[in-house]
Amino acid sequence: MDLCYQLADVWFRYAERWILQDFSLEVSQGEIVGVVGPNGSGKTSLLKLMAGLLHPQAGVVNLNGEDVGSLDPPQVARCVAIVPQESQVLFPFTVRELVLMGRFVHQRGWGWESAEDLRAARLAIQLMDLEQVANRTFQELSGGERQRAIIARALAQQSRILLLDEPTAFLDIKHQLEIYATLRGLNRDQGVTVILVSHDLNLASQYCHRLVLLHEGRVFHMGTPAEVLTVEHLRTVYGCEVIIDRHPIVGTPRITLPVIEQCPQWIAR
Amino acid sequence: MDVPLQAGLHADARDSILTVRRWWKTIVVLVIVSLIVLALCLQYGTERIALADVVRILLGRGADVTSNASGVSPSIILLEVRLPRLILAFLVGASLAAIGVALQALLRNPLADPYILGISGGAALGAALAVQFGVSWAMGGFSAVQVFAFLAAGLTILVIYRIAVSDGRIPVQTLLLAGVIINAILSALILFITSLSDSTSAFRLFFWLMGSLATLGYAGLGALTVYVLLGIGLLFGQARQLNLLSLGEEPAQGAGLQVESVKRVIFFTSALLTGAVVAVSGLIGFVGMIVPHGVRMVFGPDHRLLLPAAAIVGGTFLAIADTVARSLLAPSELPVGVITALCGGPFFIYLLVSRRKDSIG
Numbered sequence: 001m002d003l004c005y006q007l008a009d010v011w012f013r014y015a016e017r018w019i020l021q022d023f024s025l026e027v028s029q030g031e032i033v034g035v036v037g038p039n040g041s042g043k044t045s046l047l048k049l050m051a052g053l054l055h056p057q058a059g060v061v062n063l064n065g066e067d068v069g070s071l072d073p074p075q076v077a078r079c080v081a082i083v084p085q086e087s088q089v090l091f092p093f094t095v096r097e098l099v100l101m102g103r104f105v106h107q108r109g110w111g112w113e114s115a116e117d118l119r120a121a122r123l124a125i126q127l128m129d130l131e132q133v134a135n136r137t138f139q140e141l142s143g144g145e146r147q148r149a150i151i152a153r154a155l156a157q158q159s160r161i162l163l164l165d166e167p168t169a170f171l172d173i174k175h176q177l178e179i180y181a182t183l184r185g186l187n188r189d190q191g192v193t194v195i196l197v198s199h200d201l202n203l204a205s206q207y208c209h210r211l212v213l214l215h216e217g218r219v220f221h222m223g224t225p226a227e228v229l230t231v232e233h234l235r236t237v238y239g240c241e242v243i244i245d246r247h248p249i250v251g252t253p254r255i256t257l258p259v260i261e262q263c264p265q266w267i268a269r
Numbered sequence: 270m271d272v273p274l275q276a277g278l279h280a281d282a283r284d285s286i287l288t289v290r291r292w293w294k295t296i297v298v299l300v301i302v303s304l305i306v307l308a309l310c311l312q313y314g315t316e317r318i319a320l321a322d323v324v325r326i327l328l329g330r331g332a333d334v335t336s337n338a339s340g341v342s343p344s345i346i347l348l349e350v351r352l353p354r355l356i357l358a359f360l361v362g363a364s365l366a367a368i369g370v371a372l373q374a375l376l377r378n379p380l381a382d383p384y385i386l387g388i389s390g391g392a393a394l395g396a397a398l399a400v401q402f403g404v405s406w407a408m409g410g411f412s413a414v415q416v417f418a419f420l421a422a423g424l425t426i427l428v429i430y431r432i433a434v435s436d437g438r439i440p441v442q443t444l445l446l447a448g449v450i451i452n453a454i455l456s457a458l459i460l461f462i463t464s465l466s467d468s469t470s471a472f473r474l475f476f477w478l479m480g481s482l483a484t485l486g487y488a489g490l491g492a493l494t495v496y497v498l499l500g501i502g503l504l505f506g507q508a509r510q511l512n513l514l515s516l517g518e519e520p521a522q523g524a525g526l527q528v529e530s531v532k533r534v535i536f537f538t539s540a541l542l543t544g545a546v547v548a549v550s551g552l553i554g555f556v557g558m559i560v561p562h563g564v565r566m567v568f569g570p571d572h573r574l575l576l577p578a579a580a581i582v583g584g585t586f587l588a589i590a591d592t593v594a595r596s597l598l599a600p601s602e603l604p605v606g607v608i609t610a611l612c613g614g615p616f617f618i619y620l621l622v623s624r625r626k627d628s629i630g
Contacts, residue, residue: 052522053519053522053523072527073522073523073526073527073528074525074527076525077523077524077525080523081523081524084517084519084520084523087520088517089515089516090374090377090379090515090516091374091570092565092569092570093515093570093571094286094569096286097286097287097512098516100286101512101524102524104509104513104524104525104526105524105525111509112288112289113286150520157524
């Protein structure tokens with residue numbers, strides 16, 4: 001299968017501390033890859049490096065065979081859409097206006113939205129279940145609606161690769177499920193490559209083809225959810241004990257947190 | 270059950286996206302209203318000229334208009350005094366409002382106005398030097414004070430850019446801080462110069478700083494018109510880019526915006542426009558902050574409409590304010606900045622309050 005991302009020996013830091021160290025990763029077209037790991041393990045930085053928003057101090061990030069650093073933002077945006085972790089919108093734009101901004105890279109000069117732009121935006125709004133609030137301003141939305149609006153903006157960009165940073169963090173279970181189902185649908189029907197950062201190991205386990213477990217800026221383990229999500233791995237990486245069994249229907253690993261009555265040693269330590 | 274409630278809440282909401290049709294409709298209406306208001310403004314001054322006569326003179330049939338008590342022909346009052354001043358007021362107001370719109374999006378700061386970058390401080394220092402040393406030649410329709418102010422503004426732009434830029438990027442926070450600090454230093458220098466000067470110069474400078482629109486003849490106006498149209502046009506060309514910037518710089522880049530080059534275009538265009546406007550008219554407050562807000566509240570935040578609408582409204586607003594400033598206590602004049610603040614402030618409060626009632630339902 002064709003590679004769409006190839007990261008080789010990437011070193012990255014903001015200041016003193018290395019965020020990613022000697023990091024290598026390959027992603028094939030049509031994959032759904034989940035990036036998991038504890039807070040501060042470099043997940044968000046990894047996504048931003050892949051979107052060309054950050055640049056590594058050493059190593060190379062190849063997107064479809066070209067160094068991301070050598071591409072300008074429109075070139076990257078035509079291939080990759082990114083959904084950031086948090087979003088603030090300065091002015092009272094409506095959801096529809098916001099989603100249409102996802103079409104920026106397809107518009108020429110000082111253009112008006114084409115019929116194609118409007119169609120793509122309408123589709124994205126439908127997919128994210130936002131029709132009811134399409135004319136409201138971003139500021140009037142609930143946290144979950146905001147998150148869906150931002151995802152819709154990225155969908156309207158109609159890129160072949162989607163990078164999502166904790167897309168379901170603020171969502172209720174119905175909308176969590178809808179997001180993952182939408183991503184899987186786009187992946188299956190249109191071959192969209194999905195790379196997502198998630199703290200929800202269970203959803204990642206159910207929906208991702210492959211998981212990348214990060215630990216202190218390096219790949220700790222990479223493989224199918226069953227290979228990655230083991231009691232030993234999670235103990236080492238997260239420093240906590242979990243119970244792992246199988247999803248009753250699809251058989252992917254299911255993680256359950258134990259009930260602990262008192263402050264455990266690994267917290268006290 | 271909450272369907273009717275929602276309908277009520279959003280019944281008067283603006284159309285959710287900007288269409289070519291709505292753009293043209295809005296702009297045409299604004300232009301017509303603006304022209305009518307400007308014509309009405311021309312009636313007032315020390316001497317009232319009837320609207321019919323104003324129209325007749327503007328259409329080049331001024332000879333029909335009879336002279337009045339003062340013995341000065343109304344046609345001369347209108348064409349030599351009021352019209353150039355009205356045009357200057359419009360150009361200055363339009364520029365201030367357009368710059369305010371652009372800077373509020375660039376700096377991600379709804380309180381930004383054209384004077385926030387520190388360029389105005391540079392212009393003021395230039396003016397102070399010209400006044401202090403009594404430079405008195407004129408150039409291409411502009412006085413020495415204006416030329417000095419503009420050149421000093423240009424130097425200030427370069428200094429601020431040098432301070433703010435790093436690795437070819439302009440971090441917005443650094444730009445903002447550079448502006449504030451440069452403004453403080455320049456203000457100190459202006460005070461220093463003023464303290465050295467005699468009372469006549471100090472008084473002249475004081476009035477220059479308060480802002481005045483009685484300063485330019487037709488030769489200067491022609492050049493300024495071209496300059497202002499070019500500047501506002503350049504900002505207008507970045508309208509979609511400004512929309513994206515309000516998502517934040519990283520998300521905007523993720524959507525394909527060449528953030529740094531857009532920021533550079535907006536910084537230099539706004540700065541050069543500010544320099545020119547302050548050079549010809551001094552510091553006229555409120556227009557550059559209030560008008561963008563008011564227009565955004567009424568027409569929405571899409572910069573493709575917001576920017577030209579704010580320019581038209583800003584120009585008209587300053588023309589009205591200047592008309593009031595020179596008519597209220599005629600024959601003596603009030604500083605126009607007093608009027609813009611006194612009208613602008615309460616109007617802004619009204620907008621805030623009425624919007625809040627709407628959103629409560």
